[in-house]
Amino acid sequence: MVVTAVQSSDTTAIGSLVAVRPAFSADRLLADLVPPRHFADARFATYRANPDHPSQAAAVARLQEVAAEIARPAPSGLRSLLGRRRPAPAVYMDGGFGVGKTHLLTSLAHAVREELGADAAAYGTFVEYTNLVGALGFLPTVDALSTKKLVCIDEFELDDPGDTVLMSRLLRELADRGVALAATSNTLPDALGEGRFAAEDFLREIQALADRFEVLRVDGEDYRHRSVVTDAAPLATEVVRIAAAARPRAVVDDFSDILAHLATVHPSRYGALLDGVEVVGLTGVRPVTRQEVALRLVVLVDRLYDRDVPVLLAGADPRALFSEEMLRGGYRKKYYRALSRLGALAEDGRALLDEA
Structure with missing residues (x-):
């Protein structure tokens, strides 16, 4: 999979997911049935029982x-x-x-x-x-x-x-x-x-x-200690673009564009969509108002989390990503999981800025 390059406002080439059309392969689906990279080092001995x-x-x-x-x-x-x-x-x-x-x-x-x-x-x-x-x-x-x-x-x-x-x-x-x-x-x-x-x-x-x-x-509290995306304010759009431009295998997409693109890609291919990607920037983040769109976003967040891909968020307050109605509805467990995981990835993205 080749990440297509686009031009940012400062003429630096940044990758984009929107133009990527991952090919279908039944063999790939079978080969992907392995523990995700995020848990590559997970063992019984590394589990810290409370x-x-x-x-x-x-x-x-x-x-x-x-x-x-x-x-x-x-x-x-x-x-x-x-x-x-x-x-x-x-x-x-x-x-x-x-x-x-x-x-x-x-x-x-x-x-x-x-x-x-x-x-x-x-x-x-x-x-x-x-x-x-x-x-x-x-x-x-x-x-x-x-x-x-x-x-x-x-x-x-x-x-x-x-x-x-x-x-x-x-x-x-x-x-x-x-x-x-x-x-x-x-x-x-x-x-x-x-x-x-x-x-x-x-x-x-x-x-x-x-x-x-x-x-x-398995009782206990969320070890990530969050039910929101992040307590920090969203980043500025140019901060996201500059940070992505400084890193190889980074992509930046407008939030509305990526949501529209996900509708054209089967969820089974969202993992392949991220092949070779090491940082994802999302600009223009806004609340998601339609259930089917929100559920596709949940799958993308799961694949990002599986692969430990840091996320840089710019736009509206990400704490309002899903509506109160969604968080009370039948799919609320998926949305809370996505918020928890996206929060962890957003903090990883901010850590990249601190390293710069």
């Missing part, structure tokens, strides 16, 4: 046992013929955003990959798996994933009935073929501490698989 929330340490200990169980050789010979095959483990981590569930899920994937080989575990978000089914078809997806020992699903979504049924069926097929499963999702911010509402919803939606899943509660 002593005020004992469920965190308990989850680490249990997941280490699960990793060992997956890596344990299957019985062979007469023992295999006489014994009843033990179902592969299936675990679901229930908790709010920012408590380290993704760190734990990637740690599990890394542990299995290090013990059994890089091809032993697949890792992706709920959206990436539904996109894979759309690209390959259901049965080819089952065949491709059934070669794995472990399939990890981050951010299992319960707000789209059709996709939820699809994923429930996919998980059932994989479990029946002996593939271990691990999943996460978020409780809503206003439901934290009120019980296992997300777990109950998850178990209800996966229906036939509910009795196979072990629920691991």
Whole structure:
């Protein structure tokens, strides 16, 4: 992928995402089912369990046992013929955003990959798996994933009935073929501490698989300590452009232009859209008023976060990116997650300015 260059007001060439048309590749979708770069170093040993929330340490200990169980050789010979095959483990981590569930899920994937080989575990978000089914078809997806020992699903979504049924069926097929499963999702911010509402919803939606899943509660506070994009004022447009011009592999786009461009690119290709990009500048940032536009932006933020791409924001106050109505609606967990993640990336962008 080549980032197209555009000219800024000071005639310095800056990359742009708007002209990029990432090509589709089913092989690329499969190859991308690995732990994201942001969590490349995540391991059970690097997870800092908060002593005020004992469920965190308990989850680490249990997941280490699960990793060992997956890596344990299957019985062979007469023992295999006489014994009843033990179902592969299936675990679901229930908790709010920012408590380290993704760190734990990637740690599990890394542990299995290090013990059994890089091809032993697949890792992706709920959206990436539904996109894979759309690209390959259901049965080819089952065949491709059934070669794995472990399939990890981050951010299992319960707000789209059709996709939820699809994923429930996919998980059932994989479990029946002996593939271990691990999943996460978020409780809503206003439901934290009120019980296992997300777990109950998850178990209800996966229906036939509910009795196979072990629920691991991960309590705690958002370690990023934010539910807004950033407490700092937005940057000036020229500051964003000058900072981007000083760095290779940087891109700058008008916010309205990038939102329009996302509508022309399938969400499964948003990762490829960012190939080779190391800094993203967005000028003219404004509130998003349409739900479908906001949901596409959420996917882009997730891909930026996966890849640790710092973001420079110029325009209106980014704390008003999503309306109050959106933050109260059925997709609010996605929006709060996006705000939390974009906040972390915006702080990374400001750190680049401090280094200059």
